Amino acid sequence: MKILIVEDEQKLARILKKGLEENDFTVDLSFDGEEGLHMAETYSYDAVLLDLMLPGMDGLAILKSLRAKKINVPVLIVTARGEVEDRIKGLDIGADDYIPKPFDLDELMARLRAAIRRSKGKPSPVITVGDLAIDTNARTVTRAGKAVALSAREFTLLEYLALNTGRVVSRTELVEHVYDSEYEWDSNVIDVYINYLRNKIDKGFAKPLIHTKRGAGYVLKGEP
Numbered sequence: 001m002k003i004l005i006v007e008d009e010q011k012l013a014r015i016l017k018k019g020l021e022e023n024d025f026t027v028d029l030s031f032d033g034e035e036g037l038h039m040a041e042t043y044s045y046d047a048v049l050l051d052l053m054l055p056g057m058d059g060l061a062i063l064k065s066l067r068a069k070k071i072n073v074p075v076l077i078v079t080a081r082g083e084v085e086d087r088i089k090g091l092d093i094g095a096d097d098y099i100p101k102p103f104d105l106d107e108l109m110a111r112l113r114a115a116i117r118r119s120k121g122k123p124s125p126v127i128t129v130g131d132l133a134i135d136t137n138a139r140t141v142t143r144a145g146k147a148v149a150l151s152a153r154e155f156t157l158l159e160y161l162a163l164n165t166g167r168v169v170s171r172t173e174l175v176e177h178v179y180d181s182e183y184e185w186d187s188n189v190i191d192v193y194i195n196y197l198r199n200k201i202d203k204g205f206a207k208p209l210i211h212t213k214r215g216a217g218y219v220l221k222g223e224p
Contacts, residue, residue: 033057
């Protein structure tokens with residue numbers, strides 16, 4: 001999953017980025033409010049971690065602008081301003097969660113994963129497609145009860161397809177949500193990883209779950 005962190009405390013932002021990346025998130029950083037808004041409007045993210053006190057443009061103004069433009073990416077406010085009035089204001093404007101500083105990284109990641117799942121209509125941490133089960137918390141996969149070993153990149157790709165079960169996802173969209181915004185990709189990288197996934201998930205089973213929609217992309221679904 002691809003996350004945007006908008007935080008002017010650069011040391012904290014880099015620590016948070018490192019922690020998230022160690023748990024298989026892809027992370028972009030912005031240290032300025034106006035730049036953060038531009039990035040949130042320009043690139044595709046699965047969630048935004050947003051500080052309130054920012055140079056250039058404060059977090060509430062960023063959130064209000066995103067919601068006014070119908071950009072419904074999950075936004076989690078992470079700030080030292082933890083008063084009840086601030087929390088109410090942020091939630092009323094359209095924040096999906098409010099996390100006061102200092103915070104526990106594991107709790108933040110749990111809230112982040114939950115917000116992303118809710119935005120995709122998948123409240124349970126375990127997503128099932130046919131006899132395939134993807135545990136988004138434990139980062140494990142089984143098919144017909146048998147464990148499937150995936151690399152971090154393979155799991156991230158499968159997780160995104162699972163969160164969008166039944167919907168055709170283009171190669172471009174997959175790249176945008178699996179790699180950071182500075183990644184220079186070629187057209188074959190997604191095809192290569194889809195082939196890896198098929199060999200691990202579909203090979204040996206009568207019913208494939210990963211389907212190709214010619215000229216459009218890929219879809220994970222239990223029916224042909």
